[in-house]
Amino acid sequence: MGRMRGVIVVDEERCKGCRLCIPACKLGLLDLTSKKVNRKGYPYVQQTNWEECNGCTSCAIVCPDGCITVYRKKTEE
Template identity: 55%
Template sequence: MAKTRGTIVVNVDRCKGCDLCVVACPTHVIELHPEDVNDKGYHYARLKNFTDCIGCTACGTVCPDGCISVYRWKD
């Protein structure tokens, strides 16, 4: 049986670090970057664990600024 995997691409310049995607992620693979900030001074979202993303789109759905694109594929 094929396993669904995914990844996200974050538009770092638009991300305001609201943390909604982090809370919405069922597999807890998204975090706000602990050190780096974007040009607006916000800690931006990033995928911290590439192997456990399931591509569920929860993060992209809750993002108020549309900063997250989700990609899915089957292994």
């Protein structure tokens, strides 16, 4: 049986670290960087375990600044 695989690409320089996408991800795959910041000084969001992502786009929809791009594909794994 196949499943949906997804991955997000974050525009790190545009992200303001508002954390709204973190509770929006029902699989809990997102977190802010703990040590790195972007040029504006904000910690930015990243996917902690991308292999679990199903590409539901919730994080991208709630992102106020449109920083998240989502790719999704059905696989036969």
